[in-house]
Amino acid sequence: MKRLSGLVALTLLLLLPFAYAKAASPDPAALFEAKTVSERNRALAALEAAAPSDPASAYAAGAGEFFTALEILASGLHRHGFESPQSFMLPLMRVPVPDHPSPEPLTYEKFRAILIAFRDRLEKSAATLGSVPADADIGMVVDLAHAGIDLNEDGNIAPDESIAAIMASLSRGVDASDAAPSLAFRFDRADGFWLQGYAEFLMAQADFWLAHDFRAMFDGSFHMLFPHAKLPLQDALVPPDGGMSGSIFASEWRFADFISLVHLVNWPVIEPERRKAARRHLLEMIRLSREDWKAIRAETDND
Template structure:
């Protein structure tokens, strides 16, 4: 279940049009295109019309979001990326097909891939943000018809559809022979806030990486992700067959390299403004989530909802869950807690420190070298400790209980 929600969270890219009005022809063409060239032509037309037409802006923002994912997937495929299928590396979960002839990869080229991905996400967020809050949006889209080019062949094949990609993230592999079931939703204005929020969330992740010099981690462990891309330790540490099938923790050599990665996350800050920007992206995500739920709770219809409110009864076909008033109120409370942490009004507890907590605003705005292990054990976060209101386990437990058996993480990845 959690893998399915994470797949949706990372890979859903959503549409637009004026409710009950005809979907723009260009939007139809974009969402049903069978080639990258046709898709990009339609997207360019929508972008040109975006300033005067909210429906075109909404569709263009959605197209820009999924082409951001395509930029990331294409860059990874080009260099023979093999997914670790680990929740610990969320940006690295795209089910990129095998590339028998990968190009060599350098640290600078990997940073460039992240920059291109992040900048296209920003373009999407700006475009979606230009849609008026009260725009009457409604578009019916079958996600089996919407896809991204995972292998850079210029085609949008059935096994590259959103539905197939979500299924592959649940299974762990793409099966071209699979007949993906229809998964149709009617996306409305609320879903635009949702998608924009996810663009901000992914930008925060990318900016955090780019804020630091992680060359040592790249040189010392990234051959587990790119086993044939001529990284410095490939000849020494990668098995001759280059095999990386299965979960990261099912392979001894991959697990060893993951330990190396954890050890090598001792990253100097090289672009402090990006770490500061990461906090702003997260705050904007929180704002957009509030806008999303304000819009959802005002809806009076119940038509193939991507994210339904408590008043829109029925099990969601993607998650198999219904949303109740308890979950919505708990989620809004969670947003307040997260905002308080990011603004420094509340402090994050550390398991071995009493009387003081971590000021997360200062963690982002006063960046120092990031050492993962020392942050976990304590010394790495010592500069950010201070007295004040510290969140307790009871605060977290109270929120957790409201989400019931499906669990907080499942709802959080869906709710954004």
């Protein structure tokens, strides 16, 4: 009898870690419903810790890392008083960053540092999403009107900083306040391939910029993007009132500086490995696109 009770006790002890691991699996909703950056970061850290043994946690963590990469870029631009050109010709510069009342001075070195931090966070996201098995059964409902990033560095994730609001502001003629009150989607394995591919696409852009010395273009034209960040030609070329409303093509002086920007694209290569990396990222994006379509065609649900 004692031997039997001992075996039962041993079995319970052996099963306890598995039961605990299952109970301790973090809820992705805590990440996507967080109202503050500190709440979001705690939820993301828990998902990252669970990611090696839980595909659903890895999937959510990779998505969280992708959006925090966008936050790194947006907050860095906001800090220096970025004014979006609203132009498809500068895709990395279309982030809808709110106005800053007293921006910090910006230098070429600080701008490169923002790009590096953005790019490195995207790399982490791509690696995390890449760790999810191709055949993992993923079904994650996220309301894009609740999930968001901190655009103005106040530590909060407000309704006008939601992914839905950002998508609305990127659409021509649509104000962020017009974003839908609810925009829920069920994301599956195919969507993970898509997001991973998009991370590779953005890394390619960042690495291409970083591979070159674009200081002359920065000093000669970036005051049109950062009109109050103490760039070299600010006092000479930026109108006293800023004149920043609308797109590049709606502002005479910004359009003139955009022409200067184009003519200053004569960038010496300073990090050739980054040029090679940019090509690899684009090739990986193509591979992931094919994996995405393979996963889409294999779906049998109607979600």
